Amino acid sequence: MNQTYCPCPKCSRPRTKVVLTNRSTNEITIRRRWCPACGHRWYSIQHPEIAVRDSQIRWKGSNARFTSTDPLALADL
Numbered sequence: 001m002n003q004t005y006c007p008c009p010k011c012s013r014p015r016t017k018v019v020l021t022n023r024s025t026n027e028i029t030i031r032r033r034w035c036p037a038c039g040h041r042w043y044s045i046q047h048p049e050i051a052v053r054d055s056q057i058r059w060k061g062s063n064a065r066f067t068s069t070d071p072l073a074l075a076d077l
Helices: 071-076
Strands: 017-023 029-034 041-046 057-060 063-066
Touching: none
Parallel strands: none
Antiparallel strands: 017 029, 029 041, 057 063
16 A cells, blocks of 8 residues: 655654545645644645656666656656
């Protein structure tokens, strides 16, 4: 399971609660979060993941580089 943790920006507690989730028309997820430790509330934004072909990624050492300059090239996967 892919799990994203969003620590509290006020007290840095790693585990927080999601109290509301909305998705925009362009698939950006906006979450209202709450920290049970300090009571702080804030919003977080999660952008959709984009699949790329293996041939579009080049590794050099520990760094990855995307080789295509055309973002629409991803559409025909």
